[in-house]
Amino acid sequence: MKSGSNLERVILSGKPAVTAELGPPMSADGHEVTKKANILKGFCDAANITDCQTAVVRISSIAAAVLAHREGLEPVMQMTCRDRNRIGIQADLLGAAALGLKNCLCLAGDHQKFSAAGRLKGHPGAKNVYDVDTCQLVGILKKMRDEGKQEGGDPLEVAPKFFIGASWTPMGDPIDFRPMNLLKKVNAGADFIQTQGIYDIELFRSQMDKIRNMGLHERTAILGGIIVPKSAMMLKYMDSSVAGVSVPKALIDRMNKAKEAAGDDKKKARELQEAEGIKLTVELIHQVLETPGIRGVHIQAIEWETAIEGIVKDAGLYPRPIFETE
Incomplete structure (x- = not known):
């Protein structure tokens, strides 16, 4: 047992793990975090607390994680590499461990210009850090946990015990390099992996064939990522604008058909598309879990936490196993 976290225990039990996502607010209102936490509680084994996703200033991931x-x-x-150097990263990791946090997902972080591409002004002129990359960040956590040493070599009297995660984009470009990208993260010490959103099951399974041939599924727990679609427009956007996401035309057509069934009734069109999106998500969950080498799913219902309960129940993944953590 590396961390004693509930997520680690579920994965070790052999049961399919379920993780969700909680985005902190762009304000000092901690109630928003606790409200979302109570919506998700009981329907996932753990929930990602995002670190200023889309490069927008929000309650810090550590503070929001403690509230949850x-x-x-x-x-x-x-924990992203964008905003901290290795000193700040390690200080935050020690603080998080002291506050009782047991899981950490290592990410590069969205570029600071990302937020300015949407409705928000963001901070496109902010200076990014990237003192270390994602693989190095994973290695720092592993060294702190397993060797009881800082990245620079100084000893830690009390080592942080984290279950270490990283992300993986199976269908990113160049696609032939994707297995090697995962290999680097596994070699660095990633205990679990959450993938980018999966819609093209056949393409994903072809990538997983390569992963199994490399034996990586035996060295880390891979959770297939699924982004819950709300509309045909959302699927089109992800297919054209989100790196590493490939959406088959048949799925977009399916969502369009749900929209068209409402005629000119915009409210009904939204409701029908959301219902179809939940149905589609459940189908994708089953297909992902049937893929050899997959140990669970990471369900991302972006600012739609209330959808998780129905999805998990409809997918036959409720109730969730409960383990006593250390």
């Missing part, structure tokens, strides 16, 4: 933890939702604290 107090509500009984196990957090997966995200």
Whole structure:
């Protein structure tokens, strides 16, 4: 047992793990975090607490993770390389461990210009850090946990015990390099992997064939990522604008058909598309879990936490196993 976290225990039990996502607010209102935590609690084994996703200033992932933890939702604290150097990263990791956090997902972080491409002004002129990359960040956590040493070699009297995660984009470009990208993260010490959103099951399975041939599925727990679609427009956007996401035309057509069934009734069109999106998500969950080498699913219902309960129940993944954590 590396961390004693609930997520680690579920994965070790052999049961399919379920993780979700909680995005902190762009304000100092901690109630928004606790409200979302209580919506998700009981329907996932742990929930990612995002680290200023889309490069927008929000409540920090550590603070939001502690708030969620107090509500009984196990957090997966995200840690990006964008905003901290290796000193700041290690200080935050020690602080997070001291506050009782047990899971950490290592990410590069969205570029600071990302937010300015949407409705928000963001901070496109901010200076990114990237003192270390994602693989190096994973290695720092592993060294702190397993060797009881800082990255520079100084000893830690009390080592942080984290279940270490990283992300993987199976269908990113260049696609032939994707297995090697995962290999680097596994070699660095990633205990679990959450993938980018999967819609093209056949393409994903072809990538997983390569992963199994490399034996990586035996060295880390891979959770297939699924982004819950709300509309045909959302699927079109992800297919054209989100790196590493490939959406088959048949799925977009299916969502369009749901929209067209409402005629000119915009409210009904939204409701029908959301219902179809949930149905599609459940189907994708089954297909992902049937893929050899997959140990669970990471369900991303972006600012739609209320959808998780129905999805998990409809997918036959409720109730969730409960383990006593250390």
